[in-house]
Amino acid sequence: MQLKARHKIAGIIVGAVFLLAAPYLVPYQALATQMLIFAIFAIGFDILFGYTGLLSFGHAAFFGLGAYGTGLSLIHLTSSVPLALGMGILLAVAVAIPMGFLSTQRHGIYFAMVTLAFAQLIYFIAFQWRSLTGGDDGLQGVPRPSLGPVDLSSDLVYYYFVMAVFILALVLGVRIIRSPFGRALQALRENTDRAMSVGYDPRKYKLISFVISAGFAALAGGLYAMLQNFVPLFSLGLDISGEIVLMTLVGGMGTIYGPVIGAMSIVYVKDFLSSQTDVWPLIMGVLYVVSVMTFRRGVVKELKERFFK
Amino acid sequence: MRAKSLVMALMLGAALLMVTGPADAAKVVKVGIVSVLSGPVAVIGNGEKWAAEMAVADFEGIEGTKIELVVRDHAYNPGVANEKAKELYEKEKVDVIIACPNSAAALAVAQQAKLHKKLFISTSAGTTDLIGKACNRYVFKWNYNDYMMATTVGILGAKRLGKRWYCITSDYAWGHNLLKHFSEAVESMGGKIVGNDMVALHTSDYSPYILKAMNAKPEVLALLNVGKDAVNSTKAAAEYGLKKKVVIVHALLFEPSIRGAGVATFAGDYTAAPWNWTVDNPGAKDFADRYLKKTGERPHFMAAAVYSAVTQYLLAVKRAGGADPEKVIKALEGHTFKDMFANPGYIRPEDHQQVGKAYLLRVKQPNQVKGKDDYFEIVGSLPAEQAFGKPSQFGCKLNK
Numbered sequence: 001m002q003l004k005a006r007h008k009i010a011g012i013i014v015g016a017v018f019l020l021a022a023p024y025l026v027p028y029q030a031l032a033t034q035m036l037i038f039a040i041f042a043i044g045f046d047i048l049f050g051y052t053g054l055l056s057f058g059h060a061a062f063f064g065l066g067a068y069g070t071g072l073s074l075i076h077l078t079s080s081v082p083l084a085l086g087m088g089i090l091l092a093v094a095v096a097i098p099m100g101f102l103s104t105q106r107h108g109i110y111f112a113m114v115t116l117a118f119a120q121l122i123y124f125i126a127f128q129w130r131s132l133t134g135g136d137d138g139l140q141g142v143p144r145p146s147l148g149p150v151d152l153s154s155d156l157v158y159y160y161f162v163m164a165v166f167i168l169a170l171v172l173g174v175r176i177i178r179s180p181f182g183r184a185l186q187a188l189r190e191n192t193d194r195a196m197s198v199g200y201d202p203r204k205y206k207l208i209s210f211v212i213s214a215g216f217a218a219l220a221g222g223l224y225a226m227l228q229n230f231v232p233l234f235s236l237g238l239d240i241s242g243e244i245v246l247m248t249l250v251g252g253m254g255t256i257y258g259p260v261i262g263a264m265s266i267v268y269v270k271d272f273l274s275s276q277t278d279v280w281p282l283i284m285g286v287l288y289v290v291s292v293m294t295f296r297r298g299v300v301k302e303l304k305e306r307f308f309k
Numbered sequence: 310m311r312a313k314s315l316v317m318a319l320m321l322g323a324a325l326l327m328v329t330g331p332a333d334a335a336k337v338v339k340v341g342i343v344s345v346l347s348g349p350v351a352v353i354g355n356g357e358k359w360a361a362e363m364a365v366a367d368f369e370g371i372e373g374t375k376i377e378l379v380v381r382d383h384a385y386n387p388g389v390a391n392e393k394a395k396e397l398y399e400k401e402k403v404d405v406i407i408a409c410p411n412s413a414a415a416l417a418v419a420q421q422a423k424l425h426k427k428l429f430i431s432t433s434a435g436t437t438d439l440i441g442k443a444c445n446r447y448v449f450k451w452n453y454n455d456y457m458m459a460t461t462v463g464i465l466g467a468k469r470l471g472k473r474w475y476c477i478t479s480d481y482a483w484g485h486n487l488l489k490h491f492s493e494a495v496e497s498m499g500g501k502i503v504g505n506d507m508v509a510l511h512t513s514d515y516s517p518y519i520l521k522a523m524n525a526k527p528e529v530l531a532l533l534n535v536g537k538d539a540v541n542s543t544k545a546a547a548e549y550g551l552k553k554k555v556v557i558v559h560a561l562l563f564e565p566s567i568r569g570a571g572v573a574t575f576a577g578d579y580t581a582a583p584w585n586w587t588v589d590n591p592g593a594k595d596f597a598d599r600y601l602k603k604t605g606e607r608p609h610f611m612a613a614a615v616y617s618a619v620t621q622y623l624l625a626v627k628r629a630g631g632a633d634p635e636k637v638i639k640a641l642e643g644h645t646f647k648d649m650f651a652n653p654g655y656i657r658p659e660d661h662q663q664v665g666k667a668y669l670l671r672v673k674q675p676n677q678v679k680g681k682d683d684y685f686e687i688v689g690s691l692p693a694e695q696a697f698g699k700p701s702q703f704g705c706k707l708n709k
Contacts (some may be wrong), residue, residue, distance in 0.1 A: 235388065
């Protein structure tokens with residue numbers, strides 16, 4: 001299923017032009033930034049869901065922890081952007097290790113339920129811990145300091161910063177799945193018993209995959225906190241957990257590029273529809289149903305099959 | 310030939326200047342509404358949208374100026390509200406954003422207003438942080454706030470309904486704040502809170518709390534919750550016969566919630582509001598009738614507040630001679646007005662809270678209901694100074 005080199009180069013050029021022009025193509029710059037943020041989230045989620053075959057229903061926990069971690073660091077500790085983002089990732093990873101350790105002991109639907117339960121637990125801790133998180137009102141007043149000499153306070157400059165982070169995340173994501181470690185994940189997904197018989201410890205690989213995807217989610221969350229200048233409690237909520245699954249499915253799980261395209265299109269279409277009509281949630285629902293029925297393997301995989309084979 | 314084309318170009322340029330000149334002077338005022346238009350609480354936002362449309366049409370009719378209205382749905386999600394506020398201020402270039410239910414959403418939009426140096430009039434968020442630690446000079450708070458609701462019910466209730474109170478409170482920021490203001494009000498009138506239960510949000514079984522409340526033998530049961538929790542707790546109180554022995558008061562109860570659960574559920578209960586469509590302000594009845602004709606419903610107080618806020622904003626723009634935010638702020642600060650919503654209303658310069666009389670309402674018995682949404686009877690009122698407290702007590706420092 002490897003694409004021809006010609007197609008690859010064309011794809012890279014189209015992608016690069018799109019990324020550079022995106023802030024001018026969408027209704028407002030912050031929307032383009034948000035599309036990329038969810039794309040970063042989707043890269044990490046695809047490593048876990050698409051390549052390891054583990055469907056987590058609780059990844060909003062890591063997105064939100066990244067957002068709160070970064071936001072709290074920027075408010076109380078530091079004005080260094082990389083350090084604050086790192087704190088957000090660290091917080092999410094610190095939670096992901098025990099959470100992943102416990103939830104990867106179960107398979108399939110039980111794994112999904114356990115992750116869901118943990119995520120709700122974290123949601124309610126943030127909901128009640130008002131003095132730290134602001135509770136229901138969210139964490140207000142997250143600053144967006146400058147990155148060295150670069151002033152990030154303009155939404156356009158911030159977009160290009162997020163774009164750079166996105167490209168790094170994409171390269172890292174592709175490196176991870178093409179590495180021997182990534183191959184081992186896919187082997188586990190295809191046939192756990194056979195992978196075990198040649199000496200791979202499934203628990204260890206699943207846990208590492210879980211923690212990596214949590215790290216990507218937290219990075220996205222941290223960027224989101226700086227984009228919004230606040231952290232809504234909603235960032236830990238069920239809706240985000242569900243949405244990232246849909247983004248990955250619509251784009252095409254197990255393709256990395258698919259979930260990226262899925263995430264960007266869903267963020268865009270949602271914003272576009274909600275400015276046009278009040279019944280947009282209904283239309284989104286219909287779109288999901290249609291895309292799952294006609295593009296069962298996701299948009300990217302279907303296109304690959306139909307046009308590049 | 311060359312000279313001719315140069316002259317042509319100059320003339321064209323002059324013509325362009327003349328076209329853009331006057332067009333700039335007659336710049337239309339652009340009003341943005343960010344509210345909830347989808348999901349279970351869309352009933353709030355739809356009302357706000359309709360009221361804003363009416364206010365704009367009425368103002369255009371009287372003044373003959375063109376007003377542009379842009380409406381966005383935030384789906385009760387603070388993150389989306391923040392994005393929509395950005396979009397409206399930056400891309401749509403609105404002069405003001407009005408409405409925005411959900412306290413977290415309103416706090417986020419208030420921050421965007423400050424960043425963009427444009428106005429935001431919050432009408433439907435209860436948090437006193439908007440006139441407290443999160444206040445800023447670009448934000449005005451219209452309509453009610455949590456302090457005013459709790460104080461009105463607490464003071465008038467302790468005076469007239471009984472001295473022994475039992476509270477059942479939703480266990481999150483909103484409930485905690487409400488309980489604090491509420492106990493202060495009740496105690497200031499010599500009343501006593503004999504017991505309180507903090508109950509998790511979205512609890513379906515209220516029987517243990519109702520049984521506990523019965524043992525405490527209160528005269529008044531205060532339900533500091535909203536939506537499904539309000540319905541479930543009220544129904545449980547009726548099932549256990551507590552409703553026959555005590556008076557029930559609600560922190561927040563308005564027409565849509567009664568429409569949903571049926572008037573019998575809440576009959577005889579008390580609540581507070583800054584406005585009701587039966588109030589005898591000049592023009593209130595007319596507004597309520599026209600709203601009914603347009604929408605098939607009676608306006609709830611959130612909708613009425615948006616009508617008032619849009620109208621008063623446009624009048625302030627007129628007084629200021631343009632939509633320049635700094636001049637409009639001056640025109641609004643300390644302004645006293647009379648309209649269908651507030652009679653009179655006053656905008657405190659210290660914290661930008663619009664204050665007015667507050668009302669105690671009682672839900673009618675089912676056989677007293679005449680016509681659409683005729684659920685409340687106004688049974689008392691509290692002067693603005695008492696209902697809204699002093700601006701100093703919320704900790705707002707506007708001019709730092």
